[in-house]
Amino acid sequence: MEANKVPQDQSSTYANNAKALYATSESGEYGVVASSGWEAEELVTKQALNEFERQAIAAYKLVESGEKSPLYYHMYARRMDLMVLAQSVGWFQWRVKRHMKPTVFAKLPIKKLNAYSEALGISVEQLSTLPELNVEENGHE
Incomplete structure (x- = not known):
């Protein structure tokens, strides 16, 4: 997943915390990106x-x-x-x-x-x- 497409749906189950996800940067390298949640999750x-x-x-x-x-x-x-x-x-x-x-x-x-x-x-x-x-x-x- 690309870093700019990491879900940021403000999930109430995260209790105002973030979850670390791996995503690719614009240069194609993997890195950790904070997500505030995903509606489906x-x-x-x-x-x-x-x-x-x-x-x-x-x-x-x-x-x-x-x-x-x-x-x-x-x-x-x-x-x-x-x-x-x-x-x-x-x-x-x-x-x-x-x-x-x-x-x-x-x-x-x-x-x-x-x-x-x-x-x-x-x-x-x-x-x-x-x-x-x-x-x-x-x-x-």
Whole structure:
């Protein structure tokens, strides 16, 4: 892409920041050019964020009903999925999925809870509970 054609669509998903893109100068050499966003990229990013929000709300309801452990909600609230969370803690997916059962989660040792809380960026206390929120009105945190 030529430097003068780098998108500058003032994307709200960039939060007034710029993204570095490689583009060719008039002399044909590659260089870094700041972009304030691209409309198509913004649309796709917003769709992805809406999907994570939908998954977090669905997860919240499953935890509230006792079908899943709080770990299940916090995974989606932090924009992760099973594969990403498993990679973050360094365990097999089947093991992480098993920890999403309330009875199994309730028996987890502190070492495993600490690994999850570190990967999710929350305290063990937060990990073990659901936040108070109205998923009908507010979506999720």
